[in-house]
Amino acid sequence: MLRVIHSIRLATKTRCLDFRWRFGLIQLTFGVLALTVCIVAPLVGPVPISFNAVFNSSLPFSDNVDAQIFFIARLPRVLAGALVGGALAAAGVVLQALLRNPLATPFTLGVSAGASLGAMLVLILGLPVPIIGIAAVPVASFVGSLGAVSIVYALARFRYQGLSTNVLLLAGVTLNSIFSAIILFVQYLADYTQSFQAIRWLMGNLDVSSYTPILYALPLLTIAFIAFASLPRSLNLLTLGPKSAAARGVNVLQTQRLAFFSASLATGAAVSLGGPIGFIGIIIPHVVRLLVGADHRIVLPAATLLGAAFLVACDVVARTFMSPMELPVGIITAMLGGPFFLWLLTRTR
Amino acid sequence: MSCKQISLISNKHDATKVSLFKKMNRLTINFLIAPMLVLLTFMSVLTETQSPIAIPNRIISIVPAVTEILFAIGAGPQVVAVSSFDRTKEALSKPRVGGLLDPNIERVLALRPDLVILYESQVDQQIQLKRAEIPVLMYQHGGLSDVTPMIRKLGKQTGHIAQAQKVATQIERELENIRQRVKNLTPPRTLLVFGREPYAIKNVYASGGIGFLHDMLETAGGENVFGDLLREAAHPTSEMILAIEPEVIIELQVQGTTENQFSSETKAWNRFSTIPAVRSDRVHVLTGSELVIPGPRVAEVTRRLATLLHPKAF
Numbered sequence: 001m002l003r004v005i006h007s008i009r010l011a012t013k014t015r016c017l018d019f020r021w022r023f024g025l026i027q028l029t030f031g032v033l034a035l036t037v038c039i040v041a042p043l044v045g046p047v048p049i050s051f052n053a054v055f056n057s058s059l060p061f062s063d064n065v066d067a068q069i070f071f072i073a074r075l076p077r078v079l080a081g082a083l084v085g086g087a088l089a090a091a092g093v094v095l096q097a098l099l100r101n102p103l104a105t106p107f108t109l110g111v112s113a114g115a116s117l118g119a120m121l122v123l124i125l126g127l128p129v130p131i132i133g134i135a136a137v138p139v140a141s142f143v144g145s146l147g148a149v150s151i152v153y154a155l156a157r158f159r160y161q162g163l164s165t166n167v168l169l170l171a172g173v174t175l176n177s178i179f180s181a182i183i184l185f186v187q188y189l190a191d192y193t194q195s196f197q198a199i200r201w202l203m204g205n206l207d208v209s210s211y212t213p214i215l216y217a218l219p220l221l222t223i224a225f226i227a228f229a230s231l232p233r234s235l236n237l238l239t240l241g242p243k244s245a246a247a248r249g250v251n252v253l254q255t256q257r258l259a260f261f262s263a264s265l266a267t268g269a270a271v272s273l274g275g276p277i278g279f280i281g282i283i284i285p286h287v288v289r290l291l292v293g294a295d296h297r298i299v300l301p302a303a304t305l306l307g308a309a310f311l312v313a314c315d316v317v318a319r320t321f322m323s324p325m326e327l328p329v330g331i332i333t334a335m336l337g338g339p340f341f342l343w344l345l346t347r348t349r
Numbered sequence: 350m351s352c353k354q355i356s357l358i359s360n361k362h363d364a365t366k367v368s369l370f371k372k373m374n375r376l377t378i379n380f381l382i383a384p385m386l387v388l389l390t391f392m393s394v395l396t397e398t399q400s401p402i403a404i405p406n407r408i409i410s411i412v413p414a415v416t417e418i419l420f421a422i423g424a425g426p427q428v429v430a431v432s433s434f435d436r437t438k439e440a441l442s443k444p445r446v447g448g449l450l451d452p453n454i455e456r457v458l459a460l461r462p463d464l465v466i467l468y469e470s471q472v473d474q475q476i477q478l479k480r481a482e483i484p485v486l487m488y489q490h491g492g493l494s495d496v497t498p499m500i501r502k503l504g505k506q507t508g509h510i511a512q513a514q515k516v517a518t519q520i521e522r523e524l525e526n527i528r529q530r531v532k533n534l535t536p537p538r539t540l541l542v543f544g545r546e547p548y549a550i551k552n553v554y555a556s557g558g559i560g561f562l563h564d565m566l567e568t569a570g571g572e573n574v575f576g577d578l579l580r581e582a583a584h585p586t587s588e589m590i591l592a593i594e595p596e597v598i599i600e601l602q603v604q605g606t607t608e609n610q611f612s613s614e615t616k617a618w619n620r621f622s623t624i625p626a627v628r629s630d631r632v633h634v635l636t637g638s639e640l641v642i643p644g645p646r647v648a649e650v651t652r653r654l655a656t657l658l659h660p661k662a663f
Contacts, residue, residue, distance in 0.1 A: 047592035062622040073588035135549040193544045209550045209587035
């Protein structure tokens with residue numbers, strides 16, 4: 001696959017391919033990869049199941065273990081993995097461009113710390129009373145991420161004409177530390193069982209075991225991705241610096257605002273679904289840039305597809321490697337992705 | 350406790366499980382110390398003693414199970430401070446000096462104890478107290494069969510031999526009584542859950558094949574679905590729970606809600622309708638702090654488990 005992408009890139013450089021062809025071919029490659037992973041993933045698991053039974057419609061669903069394992073345990077996991085992975089990778093691309101900083105991640109601006117605090121409050125203090133039977137933890141974590149986003153945004157707008165990316169970055173990092181301190185404080189007050197649940201949540205888990213949380217996250221992610229779709233051209237210009245971008249006709253403040261809120265929305269929804277799964281948001285954008293170049297029109301969709309494929313693949317490892325124990329997927333993403341990225345770094349430069 | 354070899358006994362009941370656990374056998378390094386710590390708090394057995402010459406009159410217990418035993422055998426008046434995790438009425442009136450991870454040695458020293466009971470892992474604190482020439486008892490967690498020897502040992506240590514003997518014998522008799530009642534009954538395959546995310550079947554923690562929770566379940570006439578897993582806690586995925594098909598699910602809720610409040614929460618299981626326990630409406634909840642404390646109330650808890658597992662026999 002690397003060779004395919006490389007030859008596409010080479011062909012463009014030598015002007016054998018125009019942009020449209022290049023875009024199409026690269027997205028097709030990543031799309032096929034993502035699709036293959038998502039189709040294979042639900043077929044694999046710690047428990048062998050019979051696929052004849054899964055799709056045997058003569059057996060009622062309530063009696064069909066194989067179908068329940070497939071449709072309740074595996075499929076939601078794969079869907080959640082694809083959504084979370086895609087959203088985190090895309091948010092990473094957008095934030096790295098917005099902050100003009102290669103170390104930016106979806107978690108840099110305090111979103112995940114806010115989300116984690118929300119989740120901790122429910123897990124440990126038992127707040128608040130569940131709302132119409134929805135699992136309280138995802139709701140609380142999403143509310144927490146919204147809180148963090150609004151604080152950071154208010155700070156970055158305060159006393160500045162535009163949106164100060166420096167303040168954004170510093171406020172985000174500081175807020176992360178403050179929230180982490182509160183999280184540790186809350187955990188310290190908790191019982192062992194509870195702090196265990198809390199620590200486990202912080203490692204990320206895609207075992208959602210129902211479609212409801214996915215359905216709640218889906219509209220939020222759709223909005224975020226519609227916003228993402230309008231961004232790449234302006235992000236390309238924005239990487240040159242806000243002044244140059246403005247000179248080329250970009251409405252800088254509006255672009256920054258859109259980028260910030262859509263990336264935060266995507267991150268908040270992703271974290272509420274799978275917990276703060278690290279590594280994807282920082283590394284996938286870089287991997288894609290190393291493979292296909294820096295044009296955001298290509299990088300953004302390609303990173304989304306690769307992020308989805310990568311997280312789903314990591315989750316397969318997480319749930320099969322040591323079963324019946326399940327490894328936290330956040331461990332796998334860094335352990336598998338890290339060495340691969342380092343290898344890629346030495347090869348392409 | 351850092352690395353532990355999982356050895357597995359092949360399962361005689363379930364073909365699916367056999368292949369699962371065989372697979373596991375290959376990947377034996379087990380680095381999640383974490384779930385173990387959860388139970389570490391609760392389970393304890395006397396290992397090392399440094400017997401004091403006189404009967405101690407100012408005892409500090411950092412172990413909730415020990416605190417409960419001390420009060421049960423009549424050594425309550427000798428207790429001057431307890432752990433932060435003690436929840437019994439008698440213990441609540443005493444000063445608190447921290448727990449497994451955060452024992453406050455300064456407060457302990459200030460209370461001038463003549464016996465301090467610590468967890469086995471609290472080595473640093475033990476050294477500090479020994480330097481202050483305060484007698485220390487170190488505890489190691491164990492199973493159900495370690496509870497009554499511990500009661501007798503504490504009785505000897507605190508000068509309440511007769512009452513400790515009485516309490517221990519009563520527990521043994523009651524456990525034997527339960528064992529006899531369920532002896533000829535088929536043990537239902539049971540999933541014993543002691544933690545999960547609220548309103549979702551996510552991050553489930555269940556009893557593995559060792560520890561006093563597992564022992565109580567077996568004594569109560571249940572077969573632990575994770576009985577072959579040689580660790581205290583299992584952290585199964587929803588796929589695993591569906592595949593393992595428990596006939597009974599018992600959730601232990603240590604604090605917070607009452608049983609009625611929590612029973613609305615068990616609706617989260619209804620989505621898993623192929624699980625026999627869900628179909629036959631055998632998802633139960635037990636609440637109370639005593640559920641996870643290997644102290645003088647183990648027989649009572651075992652009886653509660655047995656009543657749920659074999660309602661006709663009790």
